[in-house]
Amino acid sequence: MQKLMVATGLFFASAVACAGDGAQWDYSGAKGPGHWGELSPKFTACSEGRNQSPINLSNFIESELKPIGIHYQAGGNEILNNGHSVQVNYAPGSKISVDGHEFTLKQYHFHSPSENHINGKSFPMEAHLVHADGEGNLAVIAVMFEEGEANKVLAKAWAKMPEKSGDSHGLPSSVAAEDILPSSRDYYRYNGSLTTPPCSEGVEWLVMKEPVSASKAQIEKFVHVMHHPNNRPVQVVGARPVLQ
Numbered sequence: 001m002q003k004l005m006v007a008t009g010l011f012f013a014s015a016v017a018c019a020g021d022g023a024q025w026d027y028s029g030a031k032g033p034g035h036w037g038e039l040s041p042k043f044t045a046c047s048e049g050r051n052q053s054p055i056n057l058s059n060f061i062e063s064e065l066k067p068i069g070i071h072y073q074a075g076g077n078e079i080l081n082n083g084h085s086v087q088v089n090y091a092p093g094s095k096i097s098v099d100g101h102e103f104t105l106k107q108y109h110f111h112s113p114s115e116n117h118i119n120g121k122s123f124p125m126e127a128h129l130v131h132a133d134g135e136g137n138l139a140v141i142a143v144m145f146e147e148g149e150a151n152k153v154l155a156k157a158w159a160k161m162p163e164k165s166g167d168s169h170g171l172p173s174s175v176a177a178e179d180i181l182p183s184s185r186d187y188y189r190y191n192g193s194l195t196t197p198p199c200s201e202g203v204e205w206l207v208m209k210e211p212v213s214a215s216k217a218q219i220e221k222f223v224h225v226m227h228h229p230n231n232r233p234v235q236v237v238g239a240r241p242v243l244q
């Protein structure tokens with residue numbers, strides 16, 4: 001169990017912790033997003049925070065963002081269903097650099113429909129590639145999916161789809177994170193939060209401008225396994241700039 005918790009990282013560990021102190025959360029009803037801040041003293045950022053995610057990205061500020069340095073290795077070796085998403089855990093060694101600051105890829109997971117919107121547009125699915133630095137600061141690369149041709153990364157991952165909450169499977173041929181990214185690496189950048197409790201702030205959001213494609217069947221397979229939408233509604237942008 002200890003090994004599993006370490007391997008599966010932040011999101012699964014927090015789900016386990018929540019189950020322990022009675023503060024389970026959900027995407028609808030009495031434990032839905034509008035109530036997350038009331039469910040545990042640890043979740044107050046969900047209601048009190050002023051830099052929350054997701055958002056509708058618009059009113060972009062031109063700022064000549066430097067390219068993200070992407071140094072990924074093939075390394076997605078486990079897929080799990082934590083009840084809130086389906087997540088691929090990543091072996092150590094894959095890094096990005098943002099303004100010379102290095103983050104290591106921990107895992108990627110999916111939301112349907114998308115959590116962030118771009119110019120008011122929602123997408124049928126969004127991937128979050130979650131990275132952490134040595135101090136636990138997070139940087140998330142978000143990739144939007146639109147319906148079209150089948151996606152080869154999802155084809156590999158979904159072949160081992162963990163159907164029930166708590167299920168996990170090994171991935172025999174590792175699923176490379178780089179293959180999720182669009183060919184253009186242009187991105188928007190804003191400061192936000194985790195989109196799930198405890199909604200911690202200080203997360204660097206790097207949202208790819210160009211969507212990638214997934215087939216209708218691939219999107220529906222994810223929705224079917226989740227049984228419900230797993231997107232937090234968009235949050236108030238406030239004074240935050242969205243850079244491009």
Ligand SMILES: [Zn+2]
Pocket residue numbers: 109110111128195
């Ligand atoms: Zn996410």
